[in-house]
Amino acid sequence: MFHSRVYREQRTSGDGLAMPALEVDASIEAFRGGDVQKAIETARKVCEAYPDHVDGWMMLGVYLKEAKRWQEAEACLMQSMRLEPSNPSVHNNLGNLLKLLGRLDEAENRYRRACRLAPEELDYQLNLGRHLMIQGKEDEGLGLLQEASRQHNQRWECKHALGIAYLQFFALEKAEACFRQVLELNPANAEAYANLGSSLVCQNRHHEAKQVLEQAIGINPFLPQPYWNLSIIFLREGNYENGWGFHEWRRKLPGYLERVDPLKEWNGRDLKDRTLLLRAEQGLGDTLQFIRYLPLAKKRVGKLILECQAELVDLLADFSGVDEIVERDGQCIVYDEALPLLSLPWVLGLKNEFREEAVPYLGCYNKKNIAGKFRVGLAWSGSKQHAQDSLRSCQLGELEELRAIEDIEWVCLQKDGAQELESMNWPMEVSSLDNFQITRSVLENLDLLITVDTSVAHLAGAIGMPVWNLIQYSPDWRWGMNADKTCWYPGMRLFRQKVFRDWSQTIHEVASSLKNEIQQRVRE
Numbered sequence: 001m002f003h004s005r006v007y008r009e010q011r012t013s014g015d016g017l018a019m020p021a022l023e024v025d026a027s028i029e030a031f032r033g034g035d036v037q038k039a040i041e042t043a044r045k046v047c048e049a050y051p052d053h054v055d056g057w058m059m060l061g062v063y064l065k066e067a068k069r070w071q072e073a074e075a076c077l078m079q080s081m082r083l084e085p086s087n088p089s090v091h092n093n094l095g096n097l098l099k100l101l102g103r104l105d106e107a108e109n110r111y112r113r114a115c116r117l118a119p120e121e122l123d124y125q126l127n128l129g130r131h132l133m134i135q136g137k138e139d140e141g142l143g144l145l146q147e148a149s150r151q152h153n154q155r156w157e158c159k160h161a162l163g164i165a166y167l168q169f170f171a172l173e174k175a176e177a178c179f180r181q182v183l184e185l186n187p188a189n190a191e192a193y194a195n196l197g198s199s200l201v202c203q204n205r206h207h208e209a210k211q212v213l214e215q216a217i218g219i220n221p222f223l224p225q226p227y228w229n230l231s232i233i234f235l236r237e238g239n240y241e242n243g244w245g246f247h248e249w250r251r252k253l254p255g256y257l258e259r260v261d262p263l264k265e266w267n268g269r270d271l272k273d274r275t276l277l278l279r280a281e282q283g284l285g286d287t288l289q290f291i292r293y294l295p296l297a298k299k300r301v302g303k304l305i306l307e308c309q310a311e312l313v314d315l316l317a318d319f320s321g322v323d324e325i326v327e328r329d330g331q332c333i334v335y336d337e338a339l340p341l342l343s344l345p346w347v348l349g350l351k352n353e354f355r356e357e358a359v360p361y362l363g364c365y366n367k368k369n370i371a372g373k374f375r376v377g378l379a380w381s382g383s384k385q386h387a388q389d390s391l392r393s394c395q396l397g398e399l400e401e402l403r404a405i406e407d408i409e410w411v412c413l414q415k416d417g418a419q420e421l422e423s424m425n426w427p428m429e430v431s432s433l434d435n436f437q438i439t440r441s442v443l444e445n446l447d448l449l450i451t452v453d454t455s456v457a458h459l460a461g462a463i464g465m466p467v468w469n470l471i472q473y474s475p476d477w478r479w480g481m482n483a484d485k486t487c488w489y490p491g492m493r494l495f496r497q498k499v500f501r502d503w504s505q506t507i508h509e510v511a512s513s514l515k516n517e518i519q520q521r522v523r524e
Contacts, residue, residue, distance in 0.1 A: 027059055031066075034222065039063045047076075054084045058093060065097050068258060073097055088117035092124055095131065100255065104135050122152060126161040133165050141165065156185035160192055167199055170391060170501070175199045190220035197229050202474045203500075204481070206233050224252035235477035243477075244346040251340065259340070266337040268300065268347040276301040277335035280308040280328060281342055283386065284436075287312055288362070288458035289478070289488060292355045293344040295321035305335060315362070315436040354487040360464030363440060365491075367447065367465075373409040374518055377446045378402075378428070380414055382454030391472045392453045394503045396420045401511045402450070407518050411446060413439070413456050448517070450510060453479070461489030468513070470506060473497040 023046050031039035040063045046056035061076035074097055081090045095110035111128040118124055125148050132141030145165050149158040163178030179196035182189055193216035200209035210233060213226040227249035234243035251258055259279050266276055276297065280287045287308050298304045298321040305324045308316060316325050326333060339347060381393035396417070403410075403426055410428040412421060418430050433439050439459060443449060449460045449467040453476060460467040471479050471494050479486060484494045495513075498505040 024055065024059070027063075031059075031063055036063055036067050040067065052083060054080050054087060054090070057083065058087075058090055061097070062093055065093075065100065070097070070101055074101075086117060088114040088121065088124060091117065092127060095127060099131060099134070104131070107131060108135060122148060122155065122157065126157060130161055130164065133168050138169065142169070154185065156182045156189065156192075159185065160189070160195070163192075163195060163199075167195060167202075170202065170388075172199050172203050172500075176203075188219055190216045190223050191225070193219065194223055194225040194229070197226055201229050201232055204474055206237070209233060224249045228253055232477045236475065236481050238352070238480060240345070241351045244350070248343060248346055250342075260338045264335075264337050266339040266347065268349065271301040271337060273302045274336040275303040275305060275334070277305045277307060277333055277338040278341050278344070279338060280306070280312075281340045283383070284309055284311060284455035285453075285458040286342060288455060288462055290341050290344060291316065291319060292358050292361055292462075293348065293350075294319070295358070296348055296350075296355075297344060298322070305333060306341075307333065308341075312436060315440065319362070352487075356487050356490055359490055360462060362459065362462040363444075365444060365463045365465035367444065373407055374448070374521060375409045375411055375446045376514070377411045377413040377443065377449040377451070377460075379412075379449070379451040379454060379456050380417070382452060388472070388474075388476075391474065391501065392476075394452060394470070394507075396424055396426070398503045399507060401507050402514065405511060405514055405518070408514070411442065413442065413449065413451065448514075450514075457492070458489075461492045464489075464491050467492045468510060469494050470503070470510070471496045473500040 023042055027039050027042035027046065030036075030042060040060065043056055043060040043063055046053055047060055050056060057076045057080035061073045061080060064070075064073035064076060067073075074094075077090060077094045077097060080087070081094065084090065091110045091114040095107045095114065098104075098107035098110060108128075108131055111124065111131050114121070114124040115128055125144060129141045129144035129148065132138075132144065135141075142165050145158070145162045149162045152158045159178045159181045163175045163182065166172075166175035166178060176196060176199045179192050179199060182192040183196070186192065193212045197209045197213040197216060200206075200212065209229065213230050216223060216226040227246050231243050231246035231249065234240070234246060250256060259281075278294070278297065291306070294304065294306065303323045304321065305326060306316065306319075306322050307326050307328050310327045310330070313325055313327050316322070319325070344350075345353070378399070380396050380399060382389050386392070410426070412418070412428045412430045413433070414420070415433045421428050421430065431438065431442050433442070436459060439456060440463060443456075443460050443463060443465055446465065449456070449465065450470070451457045451460070451467065452470045453472065457467055457469045467489070469479070469492055473496075475481065475496070478488060479494055482496075484496070486492050486494060495506050495510050497503060
């Protein structure tokens with residue numbers, strides 16, 4: 001964890017006093033036993049009694065990071081670095097914290113510093129390699145991890161880090177092989193079972209995935225990743241009774257920013273004279289999908305406030321059942337209890353209740369254009385920040401078969417897509433999609449939207465218009481596994497990718513269906 005000195009050695013502080021070995025051991029044991037608060041209290045006593053104790057400040061910083069007390073954690077680690085700037089473990093732990101905070105360039109600098117100070121330390125090399133992968137410096141990062149694996153062929157840590165890198169690349173067979181090698185070297189490694197499960201889920205091998213994920217839980221029942229992956233399987237398979245419960249483990253995943261005070265968390269009870277705050281989380285599409293449950297929550301509370309992404313505030317301003325819409329992180333909010341938005345189905349005790357009867361719930365689609373060509377909107381990529389954007393998005397050039405279809409007036413629903421259109425010389429109406437209200441207005445003038453799985457698909461579905469959604473081979477949980485329809489949006493048709501990372505068959509199917517739509521329109 002710390003990669004520092006051996007704590008059981010008594011050390012001498014600047015004033016000649018012996019260092020508190022027993023207190024340090026007690027702090028470490030408390031942390032390993034899961035009692036983070038006790039670990040923090042013990043480490044803090046060490047720092048108060050011995051303010052020059054480098055390892056004490058570092059331990060306290062690490063424990064505070066685990067408690068998600070980010071600012072305090074950084075202050076402690078910085079103090080440790082000030083006391084001993086050449087301590088590689090301090091730089092490594094600072095890198096871990098800064099990575100969690102999204103300060104990736106700073107984290108990279110700390111990891112590189114740790115490697116320079118201790119080039120023989122394998123863990124520092126692995127951390128730098130993993131981090132470079134996250135930053136998009138795949139060639140350097142993967143090269144570091146592959147080299148570490150070659151040099152330390154019997155170290156399971158190398159195989160594990162390389163497997164995670166392959167998983168990030170979605171080189172799924174290579175990732176699977178690495179995790180299986182880890183388990184040969186370290187059969188009781190819960191994280192390896194969990195990551196093996198992830199690779200199998202991405203390959204749609206649910207039966208095998210369930211087995212290894214259950215093994216991970218058997219070894220470490222507190223590890224959130226296997227529960228999260230099981231939630232994906234259950235929800236994909238339509239088992240919402242189990243799926244919503246396991247879905248709550250997302251809040252324990254590393255990197256999840258918990259924004260609900262546990263002491264104020266709503267459990268679904270009646271709050272007739274009190275205020276409930278629902279906090280949006282994850283992507284814009286998630287918010288657009290899950291606001292359908294707000295009227296059900298409103299029945300149990302006196303006042304309902306939705307805190308959502310800035311891009312959606314104006315669109316949702318008049319949404320029925322909400323008393324107030326506020327921008328996320330935009331102001332201080334007075335409330336009694338709170339809940340993450342995607343926890344509503346679980347807290348409300350819902351099972352297979354999609355509220356399809358509520359669709360449309362963001363305005364009613366009433367196509368304004370009557371005469372003229374068949375107007376089709378097109379969106380081909382989502383946010384680059386999405387973990388699986390390389391899988392769900394496609395290149396405009398892959399849609400060339402659609403371009404050849406006659407009697408279509410194409411409309412661009414791809415934000416900032418004008419340059420790509422120009423490079424392909426694809427004539428298409430382009431609007432300034434500055435906000436979701438404008439986007440909704442554009443949708444209302446279309447006969448059909450064809451899109452990859454991104455927020456505009458949810459917006460189109462929520463207004464009840466015809467939308468064809470292109471679904472990646474390993475689908476997001478909400479689209480299930482096989483059907484071409486979804487209970488979430490009655491007007492949506494799903495076109496599924498038949499081969500991993502290959503859209504050709506899917507686009508051909510879309511093109512054939514589009515030709516049939518036009519022929520049907522001519523006959524009418």
